[in-house]
Amino acid sequence: MRPSQIVGAVLAFFVVVFALSLTGGSFYTVDEGERSVVVNQGKIVSVSGPGFHWKTPFLDDVHVISVRTQAVEFKEEPVYTADRQTANVTFSINYAAVPSDIEISTLYREFQTLEGFESRALTRQAREQIKNVFGTFTADTAIRERARLNTEVAKALANLGEGLVKVEGVNIENINFSDAVERAAEDRAKAEMLVQTEKQKLEREKVLAQIAVTQAQAQADSQLATAKANAEAVRLQGDAEASAIKAKSDALAQSPNLVELTKAERWNGALPQTFVPGSAVPFLNLKN
Structure with a gap:
């Protein structure tokens, strides 16, 4: 066979293969969001993702399955x-x-x-x-x-x-x-809402009452504390005065002339201008 005949035969072969590829489908593409299952004579041989792929002409079948939502x-x-x-x-x-x-x-x-x-x-x-x-x-x-x-x-x-x-x-x-069921549910909801409203009012009144009690107790405690403080101040003052009186009494008992000394210290040196008949001259003791 001459070289030209060989070249022709090779070209003819490729032409036949190309024609078979076109008619039998030896390639396929898979889009994004899809997967393809390749089946050969009823048996799964592969799963292909997005892109260009080859398959056996006339033997492989391609089944596309979407993976989109x-x-x-x-x-x-x-x-x-x-x-x-x-x-x-x-x-x-x-x-x-x-x-x-x-x-x-x-x-x-x-x-x-x-x-x-x-x-x-x-x-x-x-x-x-x-x-x-x-x-x-x-x-x-x-x-x-x-x-x-x-x-x-x-x-x-x-x-x-x-x-x-x-x-x-x-x-x-x-x-x-049904309309009856929906009406019944609506009525129950309204009734429960009224109950909740009354409960909220009651709770509010309880809180207000507790606040009033707390305020009254605080005021009473304050007044009691003030009274106790005043009583304690009076007691302390009385104790102080009693102590002072006792101290003076003790001093007089120990020094009988203390009164005369106090009078002398307070005398300005002037004798009275008038005398009551029979009375003594103040601060003058003529006894030896």
């Missing part, structure tokens, strides 16, 4: 409360497939697609769990404690899908009880 809405789902009241609940669940190779392979193996997962697992499990949660609430508490109800529902639905998906959010959009 999905939303499922449940409209007017019937539930029963602990006191056997019926309600229709509208709620929604946001979830996303776990993007790891093992979980994506398991998801494809068991459900093929996200739609299959929703219809065969998520929907059934969500309905069952929300009924269980409502069964722990009475109609009254379900209406009045909406935040706690939402929390309990979110906890119950957090593990849907057995790890194949991640629940990102649960939102209860509406709870529709």
Whole structure:
């Protein structure tokens, strides 16, 4: 075979291979937010992430599974409360497939697609769990404690899908009880509000009474303390005066001439100008 014939044969081979690649699809791309499951003759051979990939023409099949957030809405789902009241609940669940190779392979193996997962697992499990949660609430508490109800529902639905998906959010959009149940709950709420108002008034009156008692006790204590202080001052003054009198008495007893000495000290040296007949001249003792 001449060289030109060999070159032609090689070119023809590559042309055939290229044509087969185009018609059989030997390459594929995966977008961000997606994963692809490559299946060869019914068997999973690999899971591919975002980017450009090759596959065996005519033998490999590529199945794309989104890992973006999905939303499922449940409209007017019937539930029963602990006191056997019926309600229709509208709620929604946001979830996303776990993007790891093992979980994506398991998801494809068991459900093929996200739609299959929703219809065969998520929907059934969500309905069952929300009924269980409502069964722990009475109609009254379900209406009045909406935040706690939402929390309990979110906890119950957090593990849907057995790890194949991640629940990102649960939102209860509406709870529709009968008019009679809603009126009864409203009446109970009003009655309890009145009771709480009266309790608050009573507590306020108790506080004011305690304040008045405390003030009166403080005033009484103050007056008692003042009286005690005054009495103590009088007692101390009396003790001082008594001590002074006793001291003078003792001094007089010990010095009989102390009175005369005091008179002399206070005399200015002048004799009285007039005398009462028969009286003695002051301070003059003519006795030897």
